[in-house]
Amino acid sequence: xxxxxxxxxxxxxxxxxxxxxxxxxxxxxxxxxxxxxxxxxxxxxxxxxxxxxxxxxxxxxxxxxxxxxxxxxxxxxxxxxxxxxxxxxxxxxxxxxxxxxxxxxxxxxxxxxxxxxxxxxxxxxxxxxxxxxxxxxxxxxxxxxxxxxxxxxxxxxxxxxxxxxxxxxxxxxxxxxxxxxxxxxxxxxxxxxxxxxxxxxxxxxxxxxxxxxxxxxxxxxxxxxxxxxxxxxxxxxxxxxxxxxxxxxxxxxxxxxxxxxxxxxxxxxxxxxxxxxxxxxxxxxxxxxxxxxxxxxxxxxxxxxxxxxxxxxxxxxxxxxxxxxxxxxxxxxxxxxxxxxxxxxxxxxxxxxxxxxxxxxxxxxxxxxxxxxxxxxxxxxxxxxxxxxxxxxxxxxxxxxxxxxxxxxxxxxxxxxxxxxxxxxxxxxxxxxxxxxxxxxxxxxxxxxxxxxxxxxxxxxxxxxxxxxxxxxxxxxxxxxxxxxxxxxxxxxxxxxxxxxxxxxxxxxxxxxxxxxxxxxxxxxxxxxxxxxxxxxxxxxxxxxxxxxxxxxxxxxxxxxxxxxxxxxxxxxxxxxxxxxxxxxxxxxxxxxxxxxxxxxxxxxxxxxxxxxxxxxxxxxxxxxxxxxxxxxxxxxx
Numbered sequence: 001x002x003x004x005x006x007x008x009x010x011x012x013x014x015x016x017x018x019x020x021x022x023x024x025x026x027x028x029x030x031x032x033x034x035x036x037x038x039x040x041x042x043x044x045x046x047x048x049x050x051x052x053x054x055x056x057x058x059x060x061x062x063x064x065x066x067x068x069x070x071x072x073x074x075x076x077x078x079x080x081x082x083x084x085x086x087x088x089x090x091x092x093x094x095x096x097x098x099x100x101x102x103x104x105x106x107x108x109x110x111x112x113x114x115x116x117x118x119x120x121x122x123x124x125x126x127x128x129x130x131x132x133x134x135x136x137x138x139x140x141x142x143x144x145x146x147x148x149x150x151x152x153x154x155x156x157x158x159x160x161x162x163x164x165x166x167x168x169x170x171x172x173x174x175x176x177x178x179x180x181x182x183x184x185x186x187x188x189x190x191x192x193x194x195x196x197x198x199x200x201x202x203x204x205x206x207x208x209x210x211x212x213x214x215x216x217x218x219x220x221x222x223x224x225x226x227x228x229x230x231x232x233x234x235x236x237x238x239x240x241x242x243x244x245x246x247x248x249x250x251x252x253x254x255x256x257x258x259x260x261x262x263x264x265x266x267x268x269x270x271x272x273x274x275x276x277x278x279x280x281x282x283x284x285x286x287x288x289x290x291x292x293x294x295x296x297x298x299x300x301x302x303x304x305x306x307x308x309x310x311x312x313x314x315x316x317x318x319x320x321x322x323x324x325x326x327x328x329x330x331x332x333x334x335x336x337x338x339x340x341x342x343x344x345x346x347x348x349x350x351x352x353x354x355x356x357x358x359x360x361x362x363x364x365x366x367x368x369x370x371x372x373x374x375x376x377x378x379x380x381x382x383x384x385x386x387x388x389x390x391x392x393x394x395x396x397x398x399x400x401x402x403x404x405x406x407x408x409x410x411x412x413x414x415x416x417x418x419x420x421x422x423x424x425x426x427x428x429x430x431x432x433x434x435x436x437x438x439x440x441x442x443x444x445x446x447x448x449x450x451x452x453x454x455x456x457x458x459x460x461x462x463x464x465x466x467x468x469x470x471x472x473x474x475x476x477x478x479x480x481x482x483x484x485x486x487x488x489x490x491x492x493x494x495x496x497x498x499x500x501x502x503x504x505x506x507x508x509x510x511x512x513x514x515x516x517x518x519x520x521x522x523x524x525x526x527x528x529x530x531x532x533x534x535x536x537x538x539x540x541x542x543x544x545x546x547x548x549x550x551x552x553x554x555x556x557x558x559x560x561x562x563x564x565x566x567x568x569x570x571x572x573x574x575x576x577x578x579x580x581x582x583x584x585x586x587x588x589x590x591x592x593x594x595x596x597x598x599x600x601x602x603x604x605x606x607x608x609x610x611x612x613x614x615x616x617x618x619x620x621x622x623x624x625x626x627x628x629x630x631x632x633x634x635x636x637x638x
Contacts, residue, residue: 002199002200002201003199003200004197004198004199004200005197005198005200005203006195006196006197006198007195007196007198008046008049008050008160008192008193008194008195008196009046009157009160009163009187009191009192009193009194009196010046010047010049010050010187010192010193011049011050011053011054012160012163012196012198012202012203013047013050013116013163013167013187014047014050014051014053014054014055014058015054015203016163016167016202016203017032017035017058017087018030018032018054018055018057018058019203019204019205019206020032020171020206020208021205021206021207021208022083022084022175022207022208022209022210023207023208023209023210024083024210025210025212028207029083029084030057030084031083031084031085031171031174031175031208032058032084032085032086032087032114033058033059033076033084033085033086033480034058034059034060034061034086034087035051035055035058035059035060035061035086035087035088035089035116036061036063036069036070036072036073036086036087036088036089037051037060037061037062037063037069037088037089037090038062038063038064038065038066038069038089038090038091038095039091040090040091040092040095040118040131041091041092041118041130041131041189042090042091042092042093042095042117042118042119042120042131042189043089043090043091043092043095043116043117043118043189043192044091045189045192045193046118046187046189046191046192046193047089047116047118047187047192049193050192059480061505061509062505062508063088063501063502063505064501064502064504064505065098065473065499065501065502066088066090066095066096066098066099066102067098067099067101067102067469067473067499068469068472068473068499068500068501068502068505069088069473069502069505070088070099070102070103070106070113070115070473071102071105071462071467071469071470071473071474071477071502072086072473072474072476072477072480072502072505073085073086073087073088073102073113073477074102074105074106074109074111074113074462074470074474074477075437075460075462075470075473075474075475075476075477075478075481076477076478076480076481077111077112077113077477078109078111078460078462078474078477078478079435079457079460079477079478079481079482080481081242081243081245081457082110082111082112082177082180082243083210084481085112085113085114085174086113086114086477087113087114087115087116088102088113088114088115088116089115089116089117089118090115090116090117090118091117091118091131092117092118092119092120092129092131092132092142092143092144092189093130093131093132093133093143094131094143095117095118095131096115096117096118096119096143096144096146096147096186097143097146099115099117099147099184100146100147100150101467101469102182102467103115103147103150103151103182103184104150104465104467105462105464105465105467105470106150106181106182107150107151107152107181107182107465108464108465109239109266109462109464109465110180110181110239110240110331110464111180111181111182112173112174112175112180112181112182112183113182113183114170114174114182114183114185115147115151115182115183115184115185116185116186116187117143117144117147117184117186118186118187118188118189118192119142119144119156119186119187119188119189120132120142120188120189121188121189121190122158122159122188122190122191123190124139127139129189131143142186144156144184144186147184147186148184150182151181151182151183151184152173152179152180152181152182152183153169153170153172153173153179153181153183153184154183154184154185154186155169155170155184155185155186156185156186156187156188157185157186157187157188157191158188158191159191160191160194160195160196160198161196161198163187164198164199164202166185167185170183170185171206171208175208175210177210177240177243177244177330177346178213178330178331178332179331212244212346212348212349213330213344213345213346213349214345214346214349214350214353215328215343215344215345215349215350215353216345219342219343219344219345219350220343220350220353220354220357222341222343223326223328223341223343223350223354224354224357224358226299226324226326226341227257227299227301227326227354227358227361228358228361230298230299230324230363231298231363231364232296232297232298232299232363232364232365233259233297233298233299233300233301233363234259234260234262234293234294234297234299234300234301235250235253235254235259235260235261235262235301235303236262236263236264236267236282236300236301236302236303236305236311237250237261237262237263237264237267237268237270237271237303237304237305238264238266238267238302238303238304238305238306238311238329239264239266239267239304239305239306239464240303240304240305240329240330240331240334240347241267241270241303241304241305241347242266242267242269242270242304242457243304244304244330244346244347244348245348246270246303246304246347246348246351247270247271247456249348249351249352249355250270250271250303250351251271251275252355253351253354253355253358254271254275254277254278255276255277256355256358257358257361257362257363258277258362258363258365258366258369259277259301259363259365260277260278260279260290260293260365260369260372261275261277261278261279262278262279262280262281262282262286262290262293262294263278263280263281263282263290263448264281264282264283264305264306264308264310264311265281265285265310265311265444265448265461265463265464266305266461266463266464267303267304267305268281268448268451268453268459268461269453269455269456269457269458269459270456270457271456272453272454272455272456273451273452273453273454274452274454276369276370276373277369277373278373279293279369279372279373279376280376280448280449281448281449282294282311282312282317283309283310283311283312283313283317283605284309284310284311284313284314284445284602284605284606284607285310285444285445285446285448285449285605286311286313286317286448286449286603286605287376287448287449287603288372288375288376288379288603288604289372289373289375289376291313291317291603291604291605292372292604293365293368293369293372294317294318295317295318295319295604296319296368297318297319297323298319298322298323298324299323299324299325299326300318300323300324300325300326300338300340301326301328302325302326302327302328302329302337302338302340303328303329303347303351304328304329304330304334304347305327305329305334306334306337306464307334307337307338308464309607309608310463310607312338313605313606313607314606314607314608315338315634315637316605316606316608316630316634316637317605320634320636320637324340324341325337325338325339325340325341326340326341326343327340327341327342327343328343328345328347328350328351329342329343329344329347330344330345330346330347331344332344380424380450380452383396383420383421383424383450383600384420384421384423384424384425384428384450385421385424386418386420386421386598387416387418387421388406388410388416388417388418388595388598390403390407390410391403393406395418395595395597395598396418396420396597396598396599396600396601397528397532397597397598397599397601398597398601399531400527400528400531400532400537400597401537401596401597406595406596406597408549409520409521409549409595409596410595412521412548412549412551413519413521413551413569413593413595414569414593415569415570415593415594415595416569416570416595417568417569417570417571417574417592417593417594417595418594418595418598419442419446419518419520419594419595419598419599420446420450420598420599420600421571421598422518422568422571422574422592422594423443423446423447423450423451423490424450425571425574425575425578426488426490426516426574426578427450427451427452429574429575429578429579430486430488430578430582431485431486431582432454432455433454433455433458433485434458434485434486434487434488435457435458435459435460435478435479435482435485435486435487435488436451436458436459436460436461436487436488436490437460437461437470437471437474437475437478437487437488437489437490438461438462438470438471438489438490438491439461439462439463439466439467439468439469439470439471439474439495440463440466440467440468440470440492440495440525441468441492441494441495441523441524441525442492442524442525442528442599442600443490443491443492443518443599444461444463444466445525445599445600446599446600447459447461447490448461448463449600449603450600458485460474460478462474468494468495468498468499469495469498469499469500471489471490471491471495471496472489472491472496472499472500472501472502472503472513472515473499473500473501473502474489475487475488475489475506475513475514475515476502476503476505476506476511476513478513479506479511479512479513480511486512486514486582487512487513487514488513488514488515488516489513489514489515489516490516490518491515491516491517491518492517492518492519492520492523492524492525493517493518493519493520493521493522493542493552493554494522494523494524496515496517496554500515503515503558503561503563503587503589504561506587507561507562507563507586507587510586511587512584512585512586512587512588513587514581514582514587514588514589514590515558515563515587515588515589515590516590516592517554517589517590517591517592518592518594519552519554519591519592519593519594520593520594520595520596521541521542521543521549521550521551521552521596522540522541522542522596523540524540524596524597524599525599526540527540527541527596528597528599528601529609532623533609533611533620533623534611534615534617534618534619534620534621534622534623534624535617535619535620536617541596553591554589554591555567555589555591557589558588558589558591559589562586562587563586563587563588563589564580564581564584564586564587564588564589565588565589565590565591566580566581566588566589566590566591567590567591567593568590568591568592568593569593574590574592577590578590606630608627608630608631609627611623611624611627612624
């Protein structure tokens, strides 16, 4: 053995993090930006001491909720196109358990983040320690075992020397585009402080190369042949295309060969919405233009997509009798989806080579692409100007609430704002390079349809896991990644109530974010789902025991935290608030009182959800029968 350095396990970990670099397209830079932490008895004396001593090269942020700070780390990595990460450390027990939802979010979205929860004692001498769960069949099971199902790689360190192999494995996963996802390394709390003579080579600078995997000649020839033999190919842009930075070649192929582009939530803003052949989101929350194109397509070219049920309309979006699939993905598992022809390679490199091989090919879409886009732009203009009326109002989501109920909301809110008009107003008023962040509920659907991303990589929307609580936390992460841009969190009141703790962190560290709080006094998206399938409005509106609408003054919450607050009940007030917030040096909160049932509804799409086949209400059983008809029609789909 050569030179050794005596350090605690935690100190060695931090020193290792300081020396991890990544190399992308000729540029080299540190891979680990910093650490989010909430200290507790399981990590403060080990990892906490190590960060204090060894963490000068890292940005350290004190979180307020474990899930919240983990979501901030995820949003940061997402905004950095998976080329930089934050680590997240918690204590044992409840602290690590609170990481579970965030770990699932990172796993579903293939986002690298390093989780470092403390663990129980390796010696087991003082067991059971504070926050330790006990199992009769094994003393080796701890809370951190719950993270196995939502981690791409998981390990437990119970001896100091184990750290070396564990971290090498961890960074293999974190820096591999094909395997990228959350890594959990739990360290026994007594081991965190134990000293060991580490080989000095463990702390030498390590460079992790993101080499672009090229397609084989067989893959390339097969892909080109499929496209040339198709009449109406369609390119579906997934998150993998964004992380590969394939924008230039997507646009060139689309323009040169007249092939329409459609997007998943993760793929949106890879190519700006204003590009002439970009038809917008596909599927359940997709545009009419994209869904019409998908029905006609005879070849679906999936670029970096997982083909989730929202993108495929539960596998009803395509004409499976005619359509074939060509899947370009660094993940072999994803490339095999829908029995497509697999190109297991980098999206940017593959598209560049395909571009050179298509020669004089032209699709047969002709003017249809332009016609579909023109038709959808007209619909966007209508959606952006919907005004509430106290008589004869026809909401976007029809047949659920009577005019009387809608008037009740308008009176309680003293507002006439519709959600679609509010969203269009925000889109038209903020700077074109602003970054928007959202997640669960009706807002992601409205945004995938309506939001015009005028600048690439300005749409940080988490919908792979649809995790409530990402919106505000994610805005903090996006701001840390985009210091020179305005960042907006678009969040519903239901999700804000669930988790907004990192708003305080943003204010504490002077990281300006703008929270746009859409308050419709309920879980509006799920209310739509239940009522559209025959159920009543049950436990999804925010009403008190007297059946009165719960009308919360959210602006006061923001004001109490130290944010500059605004209230918007009209389009004019909303515009004034956005302009005012843009010129504020500190974080802001704009409370929008929006009426229910005024979000967008479906456009030739279907979502397969479980519906009760037996019920006292005929509307429920009728919905179940309609579902069965669709399932029977598409029974042979993959």
